[in-house]
Amino acid sequence: MKLKKLIEDYDIEAVLISSKYSLRYFTGFTGTTGIALAFAEKRFFFTDFRYVVQAKEQVEPNGFTVVKVERGAIDTLAEYIKNSGVKKLGVEDKHVTIAEYSDYKSKFEDINFVSLGDSLEKIRMIKREDEIDKIKKAVEIADEVFKLVVPEIKEGVTEKYLSNFMEYHMKRLGGEGPSFETIIASNYRSALPHGVASDKKIEKEGFVKFDFGVYYDGYVSDITRTVYYGENPSEKHLEIYNIVLEAQKLACSSVKPGITCSELDKIARDYITEKGYGDYFGHGLGHGIGVEIHEFPYVNAKTETILEEGMIITIEPGIYLEGFGGVRIEDDVVVRKNGGEILNKTSKELMILK
Amino acid sequence: MKLKKLIEDYDIEAVLISSKYSLRYFTGFTGTTGIALAFAEKRFFFTDFRYVVQAKEQVEPNGFTVVKVERGAIDTLAEYIKNSGVKKLGVEDKHVTIAEYSDYKSKFEDINFVSLGDSLEKIRMIKREDEIDKIKKAVEIADEVFKLVVPEIKEGVTEKYLSNFMEYHMKRLGGEGPSFETIIASNYRSALPHGVASDKKIEKEGFVKFDFGVYYDGYVSDITRTVYYGENPSEKHLEIYNIVLEAQKLACSSVKPGITCSELDKIARDYITEKGYGDYFGHGLGHGIGVEIHEFPYVNAKTETILEEGMIITIEPGIYLEGFGGVRIEDDVVVRKNGGEILNKTSKELMILK
Secondary structure (H helix, E strand, C coil): CHHHHHHHHCCCCEEEECCHHHHHHHHCCCCCCCEEEEECCCEEEEECHHHHHHHHHHHHHHCCEEEECCCCCHHHHHHHHHHCCCCEEEECCCCCEHHHHHHHHHHCCCCEEEECCCHHHHHCCECCHHHHHHHHHHHHHHHHHHHHHHHHCCCCCEHHHHHHHHHHHHHHCCCCEECCCCEEEEHHHHHCCCCECCCCECCCCEEEEEEECEEECCEECCEEEEEEECCCCCHHHHHHHHHHHHHHHHHHHHCCCCCEHHHHHHHHHHHHHHCCCHHHCCCCCEEECCCCCCEEEEECCCCCCECCCCEEEEECCEEEECCCEEEECEEEEEEECCEEEECCCCCCCCCEEC | CHHHHHHHHCCCCEEEECCHHHHHHHHCCCCCCCEEEEECCCEEEEECHHHHHHHHHHHHHHCCEEEECCCCCHHHHHHHHHHCCCCEEEECCCCCEHHHHHHHHHHCCCCEEEECCCHHHHHCCCCCHHHHHHHHHHHHHHHHHHHHHHHHCCCCCEHHHHHHHHHHHHHHCCCCEECCCCEEEEHHHHHCCCCECCCCECCCCEEEEEEECEEECCEECCEEEEEEECCCCCHHHHHHHHHHHHHHHHHHHHCCCCCEHHHHHHHHHHHHHHCCCHHHCCCCCEEECCCCCCEEEEECCCCCCECCCCCEEEECCEEEECCCEEEECEEEEEEECCEEEECCCCCCCCCEEC
């Protein structure tokens, strides 16, 4: 339905879907070699002998007919395009390479190519309930993994030991693996917003920041928790933790249809700024999640997208003090009619692990 | 040096390096956001504030000067290109998207873009000794992981359990993770050349095929071993195993500088064909490995590339009998002056696990 509307809006006859995540979303295909051609009414999926069986199982329920191709789909695609009388064809200009495009231009006769920009990605913004269920399950696994890793935080183990432990359990619990490179940043490294797990050993008296997620049936979760490891958190540790926590809760409780992304960002940012740490929150409040870890809408000061029912966004304010440490707290939140539904069950109160 | 030659060969003034693996190879950068501009003499690497510290450490030893850019490198790149009087600029047409290219065309004034095809990738074919050492280490970890997983092969455990176990140990042993999706295919699934680990449980009396590899310091290994699990391998199990083993050994001992890829493929293929199974070896004999799991040269019937000292290729013949099972045996082999140096130490004799 959404593809049909896109075809009408762009005044084209068909769309060529070639990028990994758009293929996954529109056709259901999880293999590595395939391309789809969608008309307003008919839809075709081209793949080679290696993937024909898998493709039939995955794409036919989504209305695509599988076409088996020999060595490269372009010649077969060209026939279908010609026989269907296509004059204007939408392409994913943000994914198709110059070499592929040059191939299209030489093989597809008399075609006007229309750049679709982010249009296919934007269709994915509003999630169906079956998509939300998969994300819920991905969040559930992440919550469980966090519960398991907490007792493993000990002096002398490395951040990489912890991330490896977590990724093992993600898969043991039915996930397909991490949805992005697991971030574990301890003590001074917690001030790095994106400090992926390193060989640094865990030491007492400092924050340990975990930012991680899981793929479940093609959908991601994304969660951040920051704990304190040691006996004596300083006033400053407690202060910045509580500011981030309040800002995060405030933003979560402000989620509702009708608010813009920039307004939501401003709520958390203003709170942190009032408390004197605005300069130390150097990234946006959050982003959409779905088949990719970063999707539309982006929740930052510049995005005027209006939140709608069925969107799922992360809410993840932070404060990062170089040389000292940093805190980020992040939940995945579904936009519901009456407000935000927070999917994560892991407590956000500061854990002080002795 | 090799970039300088490429610039001369293409009669251009500079090369824009933008793809992940080419950046990794030429500049040493392991982050996600950066682009390089290489002239015959000078080289620049453009990245934003998040990666400046990391980039200096990684790219300066390789002769690149770090340039810090604000939100998107294109404007800064355009200045450098203009100020250097570039008229012809080489681009990675197999990686640059239509949208990026259109951005280049609008921002870079009076420039002729020259498509480099696979030229940057082909520079990577011949490995330096420090690259070979990294691949050796990646192979060593893979050998160790295989030793650990063998005792875990038991009735009732799933293929995914085994792959998760292996990936945990890859990282525990210092690897960065799997170099591709781990293939574990048991019993009838072993007839699938690329059967990634599934929820299927291990059962007695059949092959279990493992095809996996490890990333170590940015370089991959790739190994396949097939074991028999059960008491009573049939004559056919033993027959096809031994044919593949002989073909693999024959090809390994034929590796030397001067032989072409197609000649090497033919040696293994002819042996399997003589034994009556030529139709069941439906893929090429192997491929190069390096910073990517599949690199030049591709070792198949159509590739006329001549093997040279310092190339590293896989040798991986197989026989796949649908519904019955399949065998593949694979080593990583360095082309040396006097022949092939097989990096894998894991035995290739059939293991029958009871």
